[in-house]
Amino acid sequence: METLPRDTQPDPFVGTPIETPPDFPVHWDNPADESLLWTLDRVHWPRPMPPLVFAIAGDAVGRGLAAAARAYELPIADVRMAHINGYRYHANVPLDLTPAVAAARRGRSRERLRAAIGRLDTLWSVEWLPEIQERLKYWESFDLEAASISDLVVHLQETLARADRLWEIHFLLASPMHGAISEFGKLHIELFCGSKLDAYRLLTGFDNKILRAARALWQLSRQAVAVEPVRRALKGTPPTEIVPALRTFPEGQAFLVDLRAYLEEYGQRGEGLSLDHPSWLEDPTSVIENLQGYLAQPDRDLAAELAASTEGRDLLVAEARRRLAGYPAPVRDEFEFLLNAAQHAVVLSEDHNFWIDARGMYQVRRVFLEFGKRLAGVGAIERVDDVFYLTPVELADAGSNLANLDLRALAAARRAEMERFGLIDPPPALGTRPAMSRASRSATGAHAVAPDLIWGSAGSTGIARGPARIAHSLEEAGRLRRGEVLVAQTLSSSWTPLFATAAAVVTDTGGILSHAAVVAREYGIPAVLGTSVATVMMHEGQPLEVDGQQGTVRILHSAPPVPAAAGDGYGHG
Amino acid sequence: MSAFSERERALLDGPPAHEGSRSIVWLDEIECHDPFLVGGKAASLSRLAEHYPVPPGFSLTTAAFDRASVGASVETGQLILPPNLHAEVREPYHQLGALCEMENPAVAVRSSAVDEDGTDAAFAGQHETFLNVVGVDAVVYAVRNCWLSFHTPHAIEYRRKQGLPIEGVRVAVLVQQLVVADVSAVVFTANPVTGARDEIVINASWGLGESIVGGTVTPDTYRVSKGNLAVVGRQISKKRHMTVAGDSGTPEVEVPSFLRTRPALAEAQAVEMARIGLALEAEAGRPVDIECEYHAQKLYLLQCRPITTLDARSACEEE
Structure with a gap:
């Protein structure tokens, strides 16, 4: 019997290298990196990003994750981020511990997380939020335009350091926050059977910053409805021309003041963490589109809906307490401990986003943009937003040599490369698949079981029918009309206002703890998440039935020709 | 009697x-x-x-x-x-x-x-x-x-x-x-298995005592020495079931996983029970079997009766 050469023999303790597709060349700066498993997080980072965005979304976020892993002794040695062909790949460096040491570490980790879960609200309101607000004040009080270029370079370093700390706080919060919600869900199922969704109903109906933003926008739409010339202008003008149109008459000017106030408070954000895209404050088009969508809904009372949600939750909590009255005290105590923590956690899962992802990163964007203005001003780059194609080091260097700088070709080449890679489907994983890895879910597993039925995670109960509105971006989502099913790859918090318009939401990625699920439950609309294939399989306008209890989306197209009254079934079912 | x-x-x-x-x-x-x-x-x-x-x-x-x-x-x-x-x-x-x-x-x-x-x-x-x-x-x-x-x-x-x-x-x-029990226990002022009379054996588990008495749960076991009231043995088991007061009656439910392997009694509670067991044994003039429970850290006695199964053997031993 012939023996295979030693290097081709399969070794169960050595992982298998992952082949990369020909259109996705990978060069490892550090050869050791190839032995790690690098994955693409399609939920948060489905697209390629320019270098300056990666400095935050990759490097700073990675350092934040690593800090949280250290603080809670999570079972990883380090977190690494790589910017490969524009995409953000993430690797956890595994710990090499003996089973006994690993077990001891797990025990300490549980204790630390448990302690943080118990103090979640205090940690946030007494320690973390004041620190975040102090940082925001620092940025707000710095006069960017008046600063010299050397001051700006110093400010940039300070900004990057402060951004690091914000992301550290972000993930110091995230671990106990998700832990609280998930532990509560688990206990609730053990005690009352049912599903996690039944458990999460006890966590809804608390106000948070994101809901407040949505209600404020709704309020603004009611003002517009009440003033006829404003309503007419909003209704009959393309979104991009509305601001100039409103300026031409007094009621319109008054409305712009209110819109500006709304944007100052809630518009310091863009789509997700896309630092290279204008915030709503800079470009309110998507906000105006939402306003236009709301105009067609003259009879909703979002405040009353939240109140009803609160009341429904209180009833469920009371019922759970009644059922537990005859249980041993340790069970009741644990239930109360986790209920309280999880209720706070759900609020924080939205509020942290407002303060860190939105406001914090808006300030970072302002600093980057100021460099863009200076560089474009001397002709070193063509356009202000070319600055995002430079690295922080290149920005800092530019400070010492602004006069003779020409970075135009460099920025253009990087922009072109990113656009090119934006057209391909990036591999979900790179590097080496670990040999003894735990069973992990296939990153690409399609969830369609029948040609007209798609499965995902049941994120919010209810059944709704309506035509599909496929949105690959917030811009596309602006076309959403009342009664339509919003189908998107992922729904970040900036999409929240759309939930007041959608009949149901369906996503490719995300789980039942994701932002989309949390908000859908608040709005009481069905949600099916993590279908993997929804945006690919469905077509615009296709009639869908979304079952948020079963986690299914049925495409109704194959139905036999239906009578004209078929449209009756649309809307909430 | x-x-x-x-x-x-x-x-x-x-x-x-x-x-x-x-x-x-x-x-x-x-x-x-x-x-x-x-x-x-x-x-x-x-x-x-x-x-x-x-x-x-x-x-x-x-x-x-x-x-x-x-x-x-x-x-x-x-x-x-x-x-x-x-x-x-x-x-x-x-x-x-x-x-x-x-x-x-x-x-x-x-x-x-x-x-x-x-x-x-x-x-x-x-x-x-x-x-x-x-x-x-x-x-x-x-x-x-x-x-x-x-x-x-x-x-x-x-x-x-x-x-x-x-x-x-x-x-x-x-x-x-019906006092809703956090923990129930059965106390024997003699070892019912070995017949040893110098120690007290306690079985304890979550909820009402029915799951212990009915044998549907494997309770924690404590052995307390009568001489110095020290806990000389402690066996914490995986307690899967418990009897609770439900809407109607007392259903037996699964113990939530976080609680299964947690000791049902603090050592001081085992000692408190042992002390009461000793006193009741002295009053009865023979080993007793006590059913009791804790609610809000307070101990309640539900039953006390002589251990009958012990008699023949211990009588022989004493002769």
Whole structure:
């Protein structure tokens, strides 16, 4: 019997290298990196990003994750981020511990997380939020335009350091926050059977910053409805021309003041963490589109809906307490401990986003943009937003040599490369698949079981029918009309206002703890998440039935020709 | 049986004369020591309640049973409930509610029967227990079922086969607050397996005691030395089931996973139980088996009886 050469023999303790597709060349700066498993997080980072965005979304976020892993002794040695062909790949460096040491570490980790879960609200309101607000004040009080270029370079370093700390706080919060919600869900199922969704109903109906933003926008739409010339202008003008149109008459000017106030408070954000895209404050088009969508809904009372949600939750909590009255005290105590923590956690899962992802990163964007203005001003780059194609080091260097700088070709080449890679489907994983890895879910597993039925995670109960509105971006989502099913790859918090318009939401990625699920439950609309294939399989306008209890989306197209009254079934079912 | 005090003995020595006796007697009243009036179980609990925390309760006495049985037909299993039974139960039930600071307290309703010779007739196999009974109507219904259980054709047939008297069994009913147990325990003041009398063995688990007694859970086991009241053995098991007070009755449910392997008792609690066990053993003059529970860190005794299975072997050992 012939023996295979030693290097081709399969070794169960050595992982298998992952082949990369020909259109996705990978060069490892550090050869050791190839032995790690690098994955693409399609939920948060489905697209390629320019270098300056990666400095935050990759490097700073990675350092934040690593800090949280250290603080809670999570079972990883380090977190690494790589910017490969524009995409953000993430690797956890595994710990090499003996089973006994690993077990001891797990025990300490549980204790630390448990302690943080118990103090979640205090940690946030007494320690973390004041620190975040102090940082925001620092940025707000710095006069960017008046600063010299050397001051700006110093400010940039300070900004990057402060951004690091914000992301550290972000993930110091995230671990106990998700832990609280998930532990509560688990206990609730053990005690009352049912599903996690039944458990999460006890966590809804608390106000948070994101809901407040949505209600404020709704309020603004009611003002517009009440003033006829404003309503007419909003209704009959393309979104991009509305601001100039409103300026031409007094009621319109008054409305712009209110819109500006709304944007100052809630518009310091863009789509997700896309630092290279204008915030709503800079470009309110998507906000105006939402306003236009709301105009067609003259009879909703979002405040009353939240109140009803609160009341429904209180009833469920009371019922759970009644059922537990005859249980041993340790069970009741644990239930109360986790209920309280999880209720706070759900609020924080939205509020942290407002303060860190939105406001914090808006300030970072302002600093980057100021460099863009200076560089474009001397002709070193063509356009202000070319600055995002430079690295922080290149920005800092530019400070010492602004006069003779020409970075135009460099920025253009990087922009072109990113656009090119934006057209391909990036591999979900790179590097080496670990040999003894735990069973992990296939990153690409399609969830369609029948040609007209798609499965995902049941994120919010209810059944709704309506035509599909496929949105690959917030811009596309602006076309959403009342009664339509919003189908998107992922729904970040900036999409929240759309939930007041959608009949149901369906996503490719995300789980039942994701932002989309949390908000859908608040709005009481069905949600099916993590279908993997929804945006690919469905077509615009296709009639869908979304079952948020079963986690299914049925495409109704194959139905036999239906009578004209078929449209009756649309809307909430 | 436990040693009776002089007064109790005097009470017992007299012939049963309950013609004019009260229908309701509270556990903490001296009349409740009388097994002819309240049955052996309630009488023993009443004595226990003199010195130890026992959940409050009252007995619907054999006198009440006698009055209810007038016109009852044993042969057909008919029992005509006295028209005032509802009123009779309502008042003490609400008094019990006032004691527990609850409008409608959950109670345990248990039959506590006596034969003509005054011995506990529980062995007749018809010992009824209804746990977590809430509200006057439900209590009345449970009392009726306790009474009836001695009149069913099945019960009569059983007694006939066992050679037990068919007539003359009288049933008292004990209505006692159901204290929701955080932890229940069974305490043996001797090792029931080895027969060793120098240690106390405690079984403890979450919830009401039914899962321990019924054997549906493997409880934690503590062994406490009688000499110095030190815990000399501790075995924490995976406690999968527990009995809780549910909407109706006492369902057995799964213990949530976080709690399964957590010790049900603190060591100090095991020692507290052992100390009480020693005292009760001294009073009884022989090893006892105690059922008890903790609620809000407070220990309640639910039953104390001599260990019968130990006798033969230990008698031999002592010779």
